[in-house]
Amino acid sequence: VRRIVVVGASLAGLRAAEELRGQGFDGELVVVGDEPHRPYDRPPLSKQVLAGTWDADHLPLAVAHEGGLDGLDVDWRLGTRATGLDLATRTITLADDDVGVELAFDGLVIATGASPRWLPGCRTDLAAVHTLRTLDDSLAIRAVLDTTPQRVVVVGGGFIGAEVAATCRSRGVDVTLVEMLPVPMGVAVGDEVGTLMADIHRDHGVDVRLGVGVERVDGSDRVERVRLTDGTVLSAALVVIGIGVVPNTAWLDGSGLTVDDGIVCDATGQATSGVFAAGDVARWPSRRYGRSLRIEHWDNAIAMGEHVAQRLLAGSGGSAGSGDDGDVYDPVPWFWSDQYDRKVQLAGVAAGADEMQVVEGSMDERRFVALYRQGDRLAAVLAMNRPRPVVTYRRQIQAGASWSDALATASG
Ligand code: FAD
Ligand code: APR
Numbered sequence: 001v002r003r004i005v006v007v008g009a010s011l012a013g014l015r016a017a018e019e020l021r022g023q024g025f026d027g028e029l030v031v032v033g034d035e036p037h038r039p040y041d042r043p044p045l046s047k048q049v050l051a052g053t054w055d056a057d058h059l060p061l062a063v064a065h066e067g068g069l070d071g072l073d074v075d076w077r078l079g080t081r082a083t084g085l086d087l088a089t090r091t092i093t094l095a096d097d098d099v100g101v102e103l104a105f106d107g108l109v110i111a112t113g114a115s116p117r118w119l120p121g122c123r124t125d126l127a128a129v130h131t132l133r134t135l136d137d138s139l140a141i142r143a144v145l146d147t148t149p150q151r152v153v154v155v156g157g158g159f160i161g162a163e164v165a166a167t168c169r170s171r172g173v174d175v176t177l178v179e180m181l182p183v184p185m186g187v188a189v190g191d192e193v194g195t196l197m198a199d200i201h202r203d204h205g206v207d208v209r210l211g212v213g214v215e216r217v218d219g220s221d222r223v224e225r226v227r228l229t230d231g232t233v234l235s236a237a238l239v240v241i242g243i244g245v246v247p248n249t250a251w252l253d254g255s256g257l258t259v260d261d262g263i264v265c266d267a268t269g270q271a272t273s274g275v276f277a278a279g280d281v282a283r284w285p286s287r288r289y290g291r292s293l294r295i296e297h298w299d300n301a302i303a304m305g306e307h308v309a310q311r312l313l314a315g316s317g318g319s320a321g322s323g324d325d326g327d328v329y330d331p332v333p334w335f336w337s338d339q340y341d342r343k344v345q346l347a348g349v350a351a352g353a354d355e356m357q358v359v360e361g362s363m364d365e366r367r368f369v370a371l372y373r374q375g376d377r378l379a380a381v382l383a384m385n386r387p388r389p390v391v392t393y394r395r396q397i398q399a400g401a402s403w404s405d406a407l408a409t410a411s412g
Contacts, residue, residue: 001106001274002027004312005092007082008111008248009033011041011061011298012279015305016109018065021072023313029074030103032094034081037135038069043298045138046163047338051170052142056135082112085255087272107274107312110252110263111305114245114280114296119155119214122241127222129239132160144238145171152176153226153236155214157184159337160242162197166339169204176207176234178214178226180243189346189382190356193370196363197339204340245296247281262294267328269308270315276308287330288400289349289379297335304329332397334390342366345387347394348380359410361386369393371406378406 004020006013009031017031033039040059048054063069077094084093084100085108092108094101116131118124128144130137141164145152150173154161157179165177177184184201186194198208209228216227217239226234247262257271258264262283265271269284277283279301283294307329314327334347350356353372361368361384369389372380378401381393396406 001025001313003105004029004107004109005103005105006031006109006111007033007092008109008113008279008281009035009039009076009078010111010113010279010301011039012113012281012301012305013109013111014039014061014063015302016111016278016309017072017074018063019306019309020313021065023310025313027106029072030077030105031074032077032080032082032092032103034079035134036079038076038078040135042133045135046132046160047167049135049138050132050142050145050164050167052146056139059135081251083251085252085257085275087256087275090274108276109305109308109312110271110275110277110281111279111301112248112251112281113301114247116160116241117244117246119217119241119243122214122217126217126219128237129217129223129241131241132164133245141238141240145173148237150174150237151235152238152240153178153234154240154242155226156242156244157181157198157208157210158242158244159185159188159335161240162201162339163337164240164242165201165206166204169201169206170340174207175205176209176226176236177201178209178212178228180211180213182211184208184210187351189344190350190353190372192356192363193344193382193384196366197344200340200342200366245280247294249281264292267330268311268315269304269329270311274312274315276312278304278308284329287328288332288397293333293349295333297333299334300331303331332394334394342384343387344382344384345390346380346382347390348372348378348397349374350380350382353379356382357407359407360389369410371403371410373403376403377401378403 039061081095083095091102091104154165154177168175183191183194213229218225249259263277265284280296286293336345350372355373358370367385370382
């Protein structure tokens with residue numbers, strides 16, 4: 001392998017590049033990213049950056065490799081979009097000054113992440129209506145918060161919407177949170193914890209509207225009103241849309257790679273010979289959970305970026321490896337979310353769990369540890385303001401612990 005190209009200059013792409021160098025790859029390494037910035041961290045965008053306590057200079061992703069980012073000896077192609085992939089010639093096309101430029105590769109890592117969904121039917125030309133994915137998005141929302149007397153409508157009660165609502169409240173802004181489903185964050189954490197999160201938001205003064213959608217977003221140049229499907233009209237100086245993301249795969253249309261809500265990979269993270277995917281854009285069959293997963297969390301972008309870099313080098317003869325367990329990507333997913341003074345951590349997959357049990361603390365105290373059962377297995381652990389037990393239970397999930405073993409740990 002002489003030239004490896006990484007498409008996507010963010011968390012998964014950077015960690016892949018770092019791991020390639022860390023594993024001794026001394027060939028040419030090209031990283032293509034359509035944002036103009038060097039790799040930066042996204043979680044603070046809905047937290048410290050929006051709150052106004054951090055600026056862009058806090059965000060660059062740190063690199064452990066000797067010499068930092070420059071020590072990686074990467075040919076950065078920033079502000080450059082990949083527009084096509086030709087597997088027969090093993091080249092990608094880059095949009096460069098409106099002229100397509102071909103870039104050949106021996107190995108390819110696709111780490112193009114995901115983009116926010118736009119609210120169906122919502123005008124795109126109204127000022128102060130935003131999604132939140134990039135540094136530029138966060139600064140644009142913050143600029144509105146800095147200047148206008150505020151009423152904010154947040155559409156979508158997932159993690160983005162909930163964090164934006166919490167941060168806006170911490171700035172003293174009036175916030176209405178509109179979630180189509182009866183429970184916010186319920187898909188990820190289950191209805192009981194989702195209901196608790198709704199109560200936490202209400203206690204902090206958020207007007208939480210559940211089971212209702214948005215019919216129209218109106219205004220002349222700037223947004224002025226949001227009409228809900230139940231007929232309510234909310235005045236709004238700012239609308240933030242957080243209704244989920246779509247993996248960035250359009251550039252792969254016609255390439256022959258299988259795309260189905262993400263790039264479909266094998267259990268090692270390989271999409272086709274010598275072509276791997278990592279992070280928010282990648283879908284793979286999880287042995288642990290017995291179904292295909294696409295995970296949109298920070299920790300997965302790191303772990304999968306590193307994993308596929310190793311597999312690419314190990315399998316540079318053409319296959320991704322021997323099929324041994326070490327070749328298989330089978331993590332226990334983990335994420336956190338900060339809302340007000342509550343930190344939620346979830347390890348494992350709680351979606352679709354058969355049962356949830358609080359095993360430490362209580363939901364009334366809003367400080368607790370809950371376990372999720374799927375069949376006779378421990379599927380997930382969620383902790384609110386009790387971080388330490390997450391490590392223990394995550395290890396148990398990793399080891400395939402039974403539900404009764406997990407409960408024994410809890411009571412012991
Ligand atoms: P991305 O970070 O999306 O990066 C993909 C990069 O590829 C982007 O720069 C994109 O512009 C670029 N790209 C796309 N298409 C092309 C193309 N054709 N050519 C070139 N470049 C391209 N996770 C948590 O676990 N906890 C949190 O608290 C948390 N908070 C978050 C807060 C916010 C506001 C956001 C947006 C995300 C948050 N996340 C959080 C999720 C986490 O940041 C993502 O899972 C992570 O960024 C995924 O990394 P990635 O490299 O796979 O994709
Ligand atoms: N109106 C109101 N709510 C809607 C609508 C709509 N038209 N459409 C979807 N929703 C709700 C969903 O029911 C869900 O609760 O929006 C929420 C979207 O939640 P997520 O899918 O978690 O997406 P989001 O919060 O945008 O986060 C996107 O960024 O940080 C990452 O981990 C985060 O992976 C997540 C991604």
